[in-house]
Amino acid sequence: MRSMNEASSVSDQNGRYRRILLFFSGAIIHFIWWDVLWGRAPFVRDWVRQSRPNRFRRWARRFRLLAVEMGGVMIKLGQFFSSRVDVLPPEITEELQGLQDEVPPAAWADIALVLRADLGDINARFARFDQEPLAAASLGQVYRAWLWPEEPGGALGASVVVKVQRPNIAQIVRIDLSALRVVTRWVQRYPPIGRRADAPALMDEFARTLWEELDYEAEANNAEKFAQMYAGSEEIIIPAVYRDHSAACVIVLEDVEAIKITDMAAMAAAGIDSKQVAERLLETYFGQIFKEGFFHADPHPGNLFVRPYPESIWDPDEPRQFWLTFVDFGMVGRVPDLMGDNLRKMLVSVTQRDARQLTEAYSDMGFFLPGADLDRITEAQATVLDRIWGRNLLDLARPDPKEMQEWGFEFRDLLFEFPFQIPQDFIYLGRCLGMVSGLVSLLDPEINPWHQIEKFGEELISSQELREFGMETAWQLVRPYLSAPARVQKLLDAVEQGRLKVQTVPDRETLRRLDRIEKRLGQIAWSIFGAAGMISATLFYQRKRRQRKPERRK
Numbered sequence: 001m002r003s004m005n006e007a008s009s010v011s012d013q014n015g016r017y018r019r020i021l022l023f024f025s026g027a028i029i030h031f032i033w034w035d036v037l038w039g040r041a042p043f044v045r046d047w048v049r050q051s052r053p054n055r056f057r058r059w060a061r062r063f064r065l066l067a068v069e070m071g072g073v074m075i076k077l078g079q080f081f082s083s084r085v086d087v088l089p090p091e092i093t094e095e096l097q098g099l100q101d102e103v104p105p106a107a108w109a110d111i112a113l114v115l116r117a118d119l120g121d122i123n124a125r126f127a128r129f130d131q132e133p134l135a136a137a138s139l140g141q142v143y144r145a146w147l148w149p150e151e152p153g154g155a156l157g158a159s160v161v162v163k164v165q166r167p168n169i170a171q172i173v174r175i176d177l178s179a180l181r182v183v184t185r186w187v188q189r190y191p192p193i194g195r196r197a198d199a200p201a202l203m204d205e206f207a208r209t210l211w212e213e214l215d216y217e218a219e220a221n222n223a224e225k226f227a228q229m230y231a232g233s234e235e236i237i238i239p240a241v242y243r244d245h246s247a248a249c250v251i252v253l254e255d256v257e258a259i260k261i262t263d264m265a266a267m268a269a270a271g272i273d274s275k276q277v278a279e280r281l282l283e284t285y286f287g288q289i290f291k292e293g294f295f296h297a298d299p300h301p302g303n304l305f306v307r308p309y310p311e312s313i314w315d316p317d318e319p320r321q322f323w324l325t326f327v328d329f330g331m332v333g334r335v336p337d338l339m340g341d342n343l344r345k346m347l348v349s350v351t352q353r354d355a356r357q358l359t360e361a362y363s364d365m366g367f368f369l370p371g372a373d374l375d376r377i378t379e380a381q382a383t384v385l386d387r388i389w390g391r392n393l394l395d396l397a398r399p400d401p402k403e404m405q406e407w408g409f410e411f412r413d414l415l416f417e418f419p420f421q422i423p424q425d426f427i428y429l430g431r432c433l434g435m436v437s438g439l440v441s442l443l444d445p446e447i448n449p450w451h452q453i454e455k456f457g458e459e460l461i462s463s464q465e466l467r468e469f470g471m472e473t474a475w476q477l478v479r480p481y482l483s484a485p486a487r488v489q490k491l492l493d494a495v496e497q498g499r500l501k502v503q504t505v506p507d508r509e510t511l512r513r514l515d516r517i518e519k520r521l522g523q524i525a526w527s528i529f530g531a532a533g534m535i536s537a538t539l540f541y542q543r544k545r546r547q548r549k550p551e552r553r554k
Contacts, residue, residue: 073176075138372419
């Protein structure tokens with residue numbers, strides 16, 4: 001009987017492996033046939049280009065159905081794809097956005113086996129354990145339970161959240177990653193990708209993050225590190241870890257669930273101003289990324305809550321204050337020292353609209369291919385900074401297509417050459433900042449960070465952080481204000497960079513050439529607009545806040 005079960009297990013593993021390879025091989029062949037071959041053929045290339053959105057949408061739908069059926073890494077991969085609005089067409093990202101809510105839960109009987117294997121008799125540990133999951137994710141499921149009371153005679157003790165790994169998930173992850181590594185080697189052979197990204201290295205980074213998510217000991221350590229960062233905070237809640245009840249495949253945390261961060265109606269009913277929530281979220285991530293170098297890397301709505309202050313300390317004439325609450329610490333990011341220095345340099349650059357310094361920071365982080373024309377890239381970034389300055393986040397997230405086309409025509413040489421690549425260390429930081437920007441835009445569509453950027457730039461001059469940059473950076477920071485009024489300075493910059501010009505109407509042949517680079521235009525415009533928007537969002541950091549001293553929880 002055992003040999004039959006083992007044979008069935010091997011067969012299932014081989015089936016997963018083959019299904020992943022077959023799906024992606026089909027997608028690659030489809031892309032080569034239509035977009036590489038027929039996409040260049042006379043008479044039909046316009047039709048091929050027009051049909052591309054529908055084809056992308058169909059393939060994304062097929063992938064979503066496959067991911068929901070198979071679970072495991074495929075769900076994670078789909079969620080990752082859905083967040084890459086900077087490099088993937090909207091037909092793909094929009095189709096995959098629902099994957100977080102489509103994960104079917106594993107049966108309670110299977111979860112109970114994992115609990116008993118790790119914790120023994122769960123009735124000895126928990127006075128009550130709800131068998132319906134609070135959430136079902138790709139790698140684990142979350143349940144609510146109650147510990148036994150500390151004092152004899154009580155009905156129930158502390159409410160806790162129990163996160164349990166799915167049965168055999170480690171084996172499933174191993175098989176899926178093995179198949180995906182084969183796919184990345186195929187993709188790496190395509191020259192436009194092979195020149196700009198090390199797909200196998202990115203796959204290794206993706207795999208490393210998955211294995212970290214399955215390490216519940218590391219997750220407990222992460223939660224405790226965040227708890228130390230926010231010890232005594234009047235604005236942030238981090239759940240406590242119950243180490244005595246946790247194990248390799250089970251982690252037990254304090255139950256801190258409150259209002260979901262995207263539940264605008266519930267926040268309004270509680271008297272909480274969603275604009276203040278947006279501000280708090282930006283402040284918090286600013287501190288995590290640029291000060292601590294350690295950040296919560298999975299800020300989707302299921303991992304962020306808003307808990308109102310008790311009514312006993314709430315003035316009804318004022319917006320109700322609140323705690324921002326984080327849960328799920330399996331995916332965290334760390335900012336290396338060199339990357340952190342360049343990120344801070346980017347903050348100064350965006351604050352002062354210094355395109356050259358911004359280009360240097362991007363270059364130091366590896367965003368450009370060897371031999372890229374940094375002077376020309378600086379011109380492009382200067383134009384973008386001038387056009388986006390003063391706009392709210394919603395506008396930054398939805399750039400005007402006409403404006404993008406004008407920018408693309410002016411810098412069409414960059415688009416043809418496309419000297420950009422994806423630095424490995426930036427993948428999850430970029431994903432995290434993109435998700436935060438999306439949440440902030442939802443909470444406050446009209447939020448405008450630029451006034452705060454200018455204020456922060458002034459404060460930065462006298463702050464401790466500026467001393468770390470040194471006097472040279474300080475001089476670069478204040479020089480524009482000392483040399484000329486802002487409008488004159490902008491005009492001089494345009495003349496100096498050769499951007500003061502009269503543009504003519506493009507001829508028909510030029511327009512046809514622009515059509516051929518439509519995809520590249522979308523990619524680079526989204527990347528630069530999006531990166532500038534995300535960076536500006538993180539600058540929305542107010543140092544002087546009203547002192548509040550309520551009790552943390554009741």
